[in-house]
Amino acid sequence: MEAALKGYFGYSTFRPYQREIIQKVLDGRDCLVVMATGSGKSICYQIPPLVTKKTAVVVSPLLSLMQDQVMSLKQKGVRSEYLGSTQTNSSVSSEAEKGMFDVLYMTPEKAISLPPRFWSNLQAAGICLLAVDEAHCISEWGHDFRVEYKMLHSLRDLLAGIPFVALTATATERVRGDISTSLVLHNPHVVVGSFDRYNLFYGVKSCNRSLPFISELVNDVSKKSAVGESTIIYCTTIRDTEQVHEALVTAGIKSGIYHGQMGSRARGESHRSFIRDEVLVMVATIAFGMGIDKPDVRCVIHYGCPKSLESYYQESGRCGRDGLPSICWLYYQRSDFRKADFYCADAKNGTQRKAILDSFMAAQKYCLLATCRRRFLLQYFGEECNTDCGNCDNCTTVKNERDLSKESFLLLSCIKSCGGRWGLNLPIDVLRGSRAKKIVDNNYDKLQMHGRGKDYSPNWWKALGGLLIAHDYLKETVHDMFRFVSVSPKGVKFLSTADKMDGRPLVLQLTAEMIDLEEHGGSQHKEGLNPVPTLESEKFSEDESKLYQMLLNVRMKLAQDIGTAPYAICGDQTIRNFAKMRPSTGARLANIDGVNQHFISRFSGIFIQNITQLSKELNLPLDNSPLPPPLTTNPENIAGVPKPKNNLPGILGDAKLTAWELWQKQEFSFLKIAYFRRAVPIKEQTVIAYILDAAREGCELDWSRFCREVGLTPEIASGIRLAISKVGSCEKLKPIKEELPEKVTYDMIKTFLTIEERGLSEQVFGNHPADGVATRISVSDRDGTPADGVSVADAGEANPSAKRGQTDGMVVSAEEPAMKLQRIEEHGAESTGTAAATEESVLDLVASRNGVSLEDVARHFKGSKRESVVEILENLESEFSIYKKNGSYMIM
Numbered sequence: 001m002e003a004a005l006k007g008y009f010g011y012s013t014f015r016p017y018q019r020e021i022i023q024k025v026l027d028g029r030d031c032l033v034v035m036a037t038g039s040g041k042s043i044c045y046q047i048p049p050l051v052t053k054k055t056a057v058v059v060s061p062l063l064s065l066m067q068d069q070v071m072s073l074k075q076k077g078v079r080s081e082y083l084g085s086t087q088t089n090s091s092v093s094s095e096a097e098k099g100m101f102d103v104l105y106m107t108p109e110k111a112i113s114l115p116p117r118f119w120s121n122l123q124a125a126g127i128c129l130l131a132v133d134e135a136h137c138i139s140e141w142g143h144d145f146r147v148e149y150k151m152l153h154s155l156r157d158l159l160a161g162i163p164f165v166a167l168t169a170t171a172t173e174r175v176r177g178d179i180s181t182s183l184v185l186h187n188p189h190v191v192v193g194s195f196d197r198y199n200l201f202y203g204v205k206s207c208n209r210s211l212p213f214i215s216e217l218v219n220d221v222s223k224k225s226a227v228g229e230s231t232i233i234y235c236t237t238i239r240d241t242e243q244v245h246e247a248l249v250t251a252g253i254k255s256g257i258y259h260g261q262m263g264s265r266a267r268g269e270s271h272r273s274f275i276r277d278e279v280l281v282m283v284a285t286i287a288f289g290m291g292i293d294k295p296d297v298r299c300v301i302h303y304g305c306p307k308s309l310e311s312y313y314q315e316s317g318r319c320g321r322d323g324l325p326s327i328c329w330l331y332y333q334r335s336d337f338r339k340a341d342f343y344c345a346d347a348k349n350g351t352q353r354k355a356i357l358d359s360f361m362a363a364q365k366y367c368l369l370a371t372c373r374r375r376f377l378l379q380y381f382g383e384e385c386n387t388d389c390g391n392c393d394n395c396t397t398v399k400n401e402r403d404l405s406k407e408s409f410l411l412l413s414c415i416k417s418c419g420g421r422w423g424l425n426l427p428i429d430v431l432r433g434s435r436a437k438k439i440v441d442n443n444y445d446k447l448q449m450h451g452r453g454k455d456y457s458p459n460w461w462k463a464l465g466g467l468l469i470a471h472d473y474l475k476e477t478v479h480d481m482f483r484f485v486s487v488s489p490k491g492v493k494f495l496s497t498a499d500k501m502d503g504r505p506l507v508l509q510l511t512a513e514m515i516d517l518e519e520h521g522g523s524q525h526k527e528g529l530n531p532v533p534t535l536e537s538e539k540f541s542e543d544e545s546k547l548y549q550m551l552l553n554v555r556m557k558l559a560q561d562i563g564t565a566p567y568a569i570c571g572d573q574t575i576r577n578f579a580k581m582r583p584s585t586g587a588r589l590a591n592i593d594g595v596n597q598h599f600i601s602r603f604s605g606i607f608i609q610n611i612t613q614l615s616k617e618l619n620l621p622l623d624n625s626p627l628p629p630p631l632t633t634n635p636e637n638i639a640g641v642p643k644p645k646n647n648l649p650g651i652l653g654d655a656k657l658t659a660w661e662l663w664q665k666q667e668f669s670f671l672k673i674a675y676f677r678r679a680v681p682i683k684e685q686t687v688i689a690y691i692l693d694a695a696r697e698g699c700e701l702d703w704s705r706f707c708r709e710v711g712l713t714p715e716i717a718s719g720i721r722l723a724i725s726k727v728g729s730c731e732k733l734k735p736i737k738e739e740l741p742e743k744v745t746y747d748m749i750k751t752f753l754t755i756e757e758r759g760l761s762e763q764v765f766g767n768h769p770a771d772g773v774a775t776r777i778s779v780s781d782r783d784g785t786p787a788d789g790v791s792v793a794d795a796g797e798a799n800p801s802a803k804r805g806q807t808d809g810m811v812v813s814a815e816e817p818a819m820k821l822q823r824i825e826e827h828g829a830e831s832t833g834t835a836a837a838t839e840e841s842v843l844d845l846v847a848s849r850n851g852v853s854l855e856d857v858a859r860h861f862k863g864s865k866r867e868s869v870v871e872i873l874e875n876l877e878s879e880f881s882i883y884k885k886n887g888s889y890m891i892m
């Protein structure tokens with residue numbers, strides 16, 4: 001499966017649920033898949049034919065959508081065609097029934113009218129599934145009821161034993177029930193994913209359709225077009241469509257128009273120029289709704305309140321389907337709300353009328369909302385959501401507010417530790433690492449928070465002090481003309497809850513001075529005390545942005561030359577990766593996410609040539625390393641971050657702590673966390689690294705859920721253990737990764753190492769491989785051939801030497817632990833085994849070696865309990881006697 005995913009689609013990991021659904025289909029099980037727009041449902045029916053070499057038949061409601069998908073699949077080397085009224089090639093049908101296509105699309109009308117002979121021939125040639133896309137069209141309760149969809153059940157008898165897969169992005173429980181009954185699904189595997197489109201920003205504006213307003217709209221849209229980004233403007237009437245289109249054209253913005261009164265040819269032409277980026281703006285009625293499969297639409301504007309919240313979700317869902325940050329605006333005016341009767345005119349009975357009215361009312365409510373819009377949307381679709389998203393207009397209106405709990409914690413605790421005997425200046429000097437005489441004489445330079453506040457200027461801290469005084473967290477008193485600042489009872493309470501890690505965020509409105517200091521060099525980092533390094537590294541330099549634009553042009557030119565859409569060649573994210581990593585060889589390029597085999601054989605040469613030449617012109621170095629974020633925190637940071645055992649916010653920094661809390665307590669997915677309250681999302685890998693850091697610092701983690709989400713099975717863990725033993729060290733991840741099949745990711749390796757480091761291996765993975773089973777990774781996996789990764793074989797079965805602990809091959813002994821992580825084994829003979837661990841003896845041990853792991857120390861002091869060893873190490877760390885780097889303790 002993974003080989004097909006990378007080979008044809010260029011992706012190295014499945015998104016949530018994809019693998020599970022594909023496996024069920026391969027097992028022959030019916031499936032009902034309800035997953036958000038853009039979540040990757042198509043891959044669930046596109047991979048099985050590539051694995052089984054049998055045709056997948058896909059029923060889809062719109063010809064234009066099918067044509068786009070066929071075009072895209074062909075670019076990926078997948079044999080694909082469609083059957084429908086606009087198919088001009090008469091041989092497609094006969095080729096299809098001979099099983100000559102991997103994926104065969106057809107309209108529902110076509111599907112129910114094909115003769116039984118077609119189906120029996122196709123079945124003889126090989127058919128692996130029948131997918132019903134946009135399956136909500138089956139239900140009268142759905143918002144796009146199609147009568148032909150209701151007749152699809154007739155295919156059931158013709159395709160006995162073939163799994164049916166129904167897919168939709170919007171389906172209430174009632175609609176789900178209808179789909180299941182109508183398609184006669186047998187014990188279907190039901191997957192209901194999150195409706196959340198994390199990468200979309202939602203916003204609403206009220207408007208009056210006046211000319212100044214249209215010119216504001218035109219102005220906004222032109223900014224998107226100027227940087228090559230696509231926008232769809234949905235209008236509720238043809239009149240509006242024409243008016244907005246005209247305004248855009250007058251302003252010199254190349255834009256297309258699409259509505260039901262245009263002839264099919266004109267609509268087709270308009271559609272084609274939009275997906276080929278010949279025009280970057282499409283002004284359309286909802287006739288352009290489902291029929292658009294362009295993944296890189298960056299902005300969807302609704303000009304008028306939509307007829308239902310379901311259709312709003314569907315249409316706005318056309319935005320950012322490639323997962324990159326994108327924007328959805330809805331402009332409404334109060335008169336829109338009077339259209340209920342108009343929408344209800346189509347209703348055939350009272351039930352339908354009520355359904356239409358209900359969803360129209362929900363759309364109105366969405367317009368008028370003063371609270372988190374995403375939360376409202378999700379709750380409407382029955383998804384539990386207890387937090388505001390931080391990524392909609394209502395969540396971001398007050399822009400100068402920020403959670404300053406970490407900074408406040410530092411300042412308050414520093415003032416408290418200094419005994420409240422001073423004004424603000426001295427504690428601030430302590431935070432900024434001063435060694436002034438007064439500070440050293442009072443031993444304040446030994447405080448944990450000494451030097452922790454260097455990232456902000458003294459004036460910034462003073463402004464925060466003023467804020468904390470204003471909010472009663474600090475108390476200012478005057479004695480003999482001197483001002484003293486101490487922590488108030490409210491501040492003490494804050495400190496104690498923050499200490500217990502369940503403190504609430506302390507959101508304060510930043511003063512103008514603080515903002516000014518942050519923006520104009522007063523502070524080194526806008527993001528906070530510990531800015532997120534990956535965010536920085538993900539940012540493009542000016543030259544990288546130039547390179548990105550140039551490479552977009554290269555892709556555009558290529559697409560024009562071969563008559564396809566630029567996105568069908570590769571996605572925007574892939575081009576971003578090119579601009580960031582600047583691969584100079586085919587091998588490096590092939591490793592980039594989004595690069596598939598077809599791309600390598602057809603386009604790698606031209607892209608490498610352009611990347612090399614343009615990077616040279618821009619003076620950008622080639623082969624920028626896409627290395628994963630470091631396994632542990634940078635030692636420089638560690639040196640600056642003391643480790644009081646119960647001061648996790650202090651140790652971890654906001655970003656890590658928040659990531660951990662969202663994951664562990666709120667059960668957010670990695671992806672959702674990546675977008676949480678960020679204008680620029682961080683990578684999922686970064687989120688994973690953050691949470692692992694938190695675990696390493698002692699935060700509790702649901703390891704079985706974590707491993708499941710990362711994809712780390714006990715078998716893969718055994719494989720990683722073997723690879724480490726082969727490499728002989730876990731200092732660097734790359735050599736370990738290179739020993740393993742492609743499907744084993746850095747995230748899996750990092751997770752494994754954290755589990756090992758925390759001594760939880762047995763608990764998490766069971767007794768692998770010491771339970772009498774040896775695990776082997778087939779070499780073919782490493783070559784990338786389609787094998788399912790890790791196979792388990794009996795230890796004694798093929799290779800007797802396995803029992804003797806052979807580690808140069810890929811088999812490990814059942815009796816001898818394969819771990820060779822610890823350098824201590826080199827020193828094994830010296831180990832006293834019985835010596836008791838004390839701070840002194842542990843310090844001696846650390847000082848005598850160039851890095852020891854927890855296991856080293858625990859093994860060395862077998863006479864002491866592991867918990868005591870851990871405690872001693874933590875104490876030494878918080879006293880700055882030692883620090884940790886890549887899982888090893890070093891002397892300071």
Ligand SMILES: Nc1ncnc2c1ncn2[C@@H]1O[C@H](COP(=O)(O)OP(=O)(O)OP(=O)(O)O)[C@@H](O)[C@H]1O
Pocket residue numbers: 011012013014015018035036037038039040041042043168169295317321322323571
């Ligand atoms: N495993 C993956 N890794 C990275 N990108 C993926 C993965 N699976 C799918 N995608 C990309 O996500 C985008 C959306 O996928 P897809 O078109 O299948 O969504 P969908 O769920 O069918 O959406 P809709 O309901 O809007 O039709 C596509 O650009 C696709 O290539």
